[in-house]
Amino acid sequence: MTPVSSKLYADDVSLLMVLIDTNPYFWSSMNNNTSFTFSKFLSHVLAFLNSILLLNQMNQVVVIASGYNSCDYVFDSSTSSMQRAECLLEKLEDFVDKDESLSREESVDGVGFSLLSGSLSMALCYIQRVFRSGPLHPQPRILCLHGSPDGPGQYVAVMNSIFSAQRSMVPIDSCAIGSQHSAFLQQASYITGGVYLKPQVSDGLFQYLSTVFATDLHSRGFLQLPRPVGVDFRASCFCHKNTIDMGYICSVCLSIFCKHHKKCSTCGSNFGEARKQDPSASDQRR
Amino acid sequence: MNNEEKRFNQEEEDEEEESGRGREAWERTYADERSWESLQEDESGLLRPIDNKSLSHAQYRRRLRTATAARIQKGLIRYLYIIIDFSRAAAEMDYKPSRMVVVARQVEAFIREFFDQNPLSQIGLVILKDGVAHCLTDLGGSPEAHIKALMGKLGTSGDASLQNGLDLVRDLLNQIPSYGHREVLILYSALSTCDPGDILETIQKCKVSKIRCSVIGLSAELYICKHLCQETGGMYFVALDEPHLKELVLEHAPPPPAIAEFAVANLIKMGFPQRAAEGVISICSCHKEAKVCGGYTCPRCKARICELPTECCICGLTLVSSPHLARSYHHLFPIRPFDDVSPLVLKDFHKLPKNCFGCQLSLLNPGNFPGPQVACPNCKQHFCLDCDIYIHESLHNCPGCESLRNAKTISDMEQ
Numbered sequence A: 001m002t003p004v005s006s007k008l009y010a011d012d013v014s015l016l017m018v019l020i021d022t023n024p025y026f027w028s029s030m031n032n033n034t035s036f037t038f039s040k041f042l043s044h045v046l047a048f049l050n051s052i053l054l055l056n057q058m059n060q061v062v063v064i065a066s067g068y069n070s071c072d073y074v075f076d077s078s079t080s081s082m083q084r085a086e087c088l089l090e091k092l093e094d095f096v097d098k099d100e101s102l103s104r105e106e107s108v109d110g111v112g113f114s115l116l117s118g119s120l121s122m123a124l125c126y127i128q129r130v131f132r133s134g135p136l137h138p139q140p141r142i143l144c145l146h147g148s149p150d151g152p153g154q155y156v157a158v159m160n161s162i163f164s165a166q167r168s169m170v171p172i173d174s175c176a177i178g179s180q181h182s183a184f185l186q187q188a189s190y191i192t193g194g195v196y197l198k199p200q201v202s203d204g205l206f207q208y209l210s211t212v213f214a215t216d217l218h219s220r221g222f223l224q225l226p227r228p229v230g231v232d233f234r235a236s237c238f239c240h241k242n243t244i245d246m247g248y249i250c251s252v253c254l255s256i257f258c259k260h261h262k263k264c265s266t267c268g269s270n271f272g273e274a275r276k277q278d279p280s281a282s283d284q285r286r
Numbered sequence B: 001m002n003n004e005e006k007r008f009n010q011e012e013e014d015e016e017e018e019s020g021r022g023r024e025a026w027e028r029t030y031a032d033e034r035s036w037e038s039l040q041e042d043e044s045g046l047l048r049p050i051d052n053k054s055l056s057h058a059q060y061r062r063r064l065r066t067a068t069a070a071r072i073q074k075g076l077i078r079y080l081y082i083i084i085d086f087s088r089a090a091a092e093m094d095y096k097p098s099r100m101v102v103v104a105r106q107v108e109a110f111i112r113e114f115f116d117q118n119p120l121s122q123i124g125l126v127i128l129k130d131g132v133a134h135c136l137t138d139l140g141g142s143p144e145a146h147i148k149a150l151m152g153k154l155g156t157s158g159d160a161s162l163q164n165g166l167d168l169v170r171d172l173l174n175q176i177p178s179y180g181h182r183e184v185l186i187l188y189s190a191l192s193t194c195d196p197g198d199i200l201e202t203i204q205k206c207k208v209s210k211i212r213c214s215v216i217g218l219s220a221e222l223y224i225c226k227h228l229c230q231e232t233g234g235m236y237f238v239a240l241d242e243p244h245l246k247e248l249v250l251e252h253a254p255p256p257p258a259i260a261e262f263a264v265a266n267l268i269k270m271g272f273p274q275r276a277a278e279g280v281i282s283i284c285s286c287h288k289e290a291k292v293c294g295g296y297t298c299p300r301c302k303a304r305i306c307e308l309p310t311e312c313c314i315c316g317l318t319l320v321s322s323p324h325l326a327r328s329y330h331h332l333f334p335i336r337p338f339d340d341v342s343p344l345v346l347k348d349f350h351k352l353p354k355n356c357f358g359c360q361l362s363l364l365n366p367g368n369f370p371g372p373q374v375a376c377p378n379c380k381q382h383f384c385l386d387c388d389i390y391i392h393e394s395l396h397n398c399p400g401c402e403s404l405r406n407a408k409t410i411s412d413m414e415q
């Protein structure tokens, strides 16, 4: 990395962390059901990344792939300067091959989910390193280009990442490229003050990316960005990893369960005695 | 270095001579900052600054190890009253600019941290001055409201009455639900208490009401405070200086290990409402008004509500925002402390990863030798020391474990 202190940063210099979804099961379902293939997606994303780097010569782009079995950095504009596209595509191909070789399951029900929590955590570590590099640094933001359904098992990890991003004031923008909305990404963008967008027409992805997600954080104040279409605040129960909108909360540890249990599986509290001592509490249970 | 040492010795002697008399301003800066405490003697007797990065990192990791072991069960729905002593004693200037300002600053930081770590909990503020206790704010969950009220009421006068303060909060805390964890945190500046009756009786009543009382003193240890904390199961410490005070106050932010008899465990039925789209007009059930802004929808009866947390006024379901709950889950599933990579492994450095798995920083020292690094016991990925701190203090996820589907299922099966 060029020593950060030697550069002069204005408030419109961006560090864009792009998380791309490379889940092969998702892309094969997109292949079968729509005309929007992975290679089309990549050509849109590459054009977008190039335009970000052209907007300001000090802008920096880092790409992290969230795969089905692993996550990895595939591109960093501060280390690889020439032939961006070739460099990115080469690393991405290596990553996809490696990701596939890690697969242990023969068949997957449905599309499966990609490891969003892993790539989010890595992006946040990278951003912290940029923060540590000195008082002058580009303004970081995260853009999730995500299509796979949410993995309910990642609920706690994704929420932890969201809160850490919020504390460091890093907005998480998200663009849902699949057929469904993503509750994780809706919450991530809502909590961190980012933009959530689900494009109506996937073939026009570049247009959506360049009009909504290309502007730096400072200039966003002057734009009419898409308003949230509502936020899905459903949580995952700890017992079956189901997504629920109503459930039982352990008063000792706040674990969420989808049905009534006698004992909390997280903290071991027994819920029996409460009924005798506190009639108002048992009313609530009905 | 030796010269410096001599100079320090001289100053200490000077101070002894002057003790008892009022100190000059230039002397006070030495006495108050205690700059000699940040020096340490090495093997040859030379002085060197303590602030040594790897040493502090080692200390940090030791603390982390004990902390993860201790916090297994905790009463997360806490009802805490902060009693602040703003009597004459709080005007003392041994803390800069005064005890009152320093305490207010630390309480502000504490309130923010408290709500970050205890999402469903509530705080109330009580102030002791002129021999009476004023309830500044009622129990509530909004940090801004408390901070605003506190900053608007700065000023010291009269004596402090510990008994009046305890009586007031005991009445207030007796009204809360039985699953709540009752706590009082007292920031006490005075060296005496000016009470209308027998304070020992009040302390016994607090014990019966299962109120955990903790005191942080600003001047010197008081028997009555120590007795109060011992009887009610709280903690008593006297702060030495502002950083120490900050540390003592923030120690109360993470949930204390719940003592089973203190809070009754309960399963509470709750709903997680969806947030409606911005700009949709609907009539809310709480104010019975048509509103354009985005509200929330009760998942059971579909009534529109303006704010969370609340109780649905149609069906009575307790409604919370699920991210609010999720803020505390890192306490439930703490990630394991990372291991130091032993020098034996480091010798074999050609096999080691060259970059930190989290931030891609090179783990090699100048000269291409492996620098200090740590490894996750679960996924075996290597991290730099800065990522280690960030991962355990703020992120609460191991990036390595989160980016391995198979490793994750293995550790799930072990549990």
Ligand SMILES: [Zn+2]
Residues within 6 Å of the ligand: A237, A238, A239, A240, A241, A242, A257, A258, A259
């Ligand atoms: Zn369940």
Ligand SMILES: [Zn+2]
Residues within 6 Å of the ligand: A250, A251, A252, A253, A254, A255, A264, A265, A266, A267, A268, A269
């Ligand atoms: Zn529990």
Ligand SMILES: [Zn+2]
Residues within 6 Å of the ligand: B284, B285, B286, B287, B288, B289, B305, B306, B307
């Ligand atoms: Zn209303």
Ligand SMILES: [Zn+2]
Residues within 6 Å of the ligand: B298, B299, B300, B301, B302, B303, B312, B313, B314, B315, B316, B317
């Ligand atoms: Zn309702």
Ligand SMILES: [Zn+2]
Residues within 6 Å of the ligand: A125, B356, B357, B358, B359, B360, B361, B383, B384, B385, B386, B387, B388
């Ligand atoms: Zn690192």
Ligand SMILES: [Zn+2]
Residues within 6 Å of the ligand: B376, B377, B378, B379, B380, B381, B398, B399, B400, B401, B402
């Ligand atoms: Zn790990």
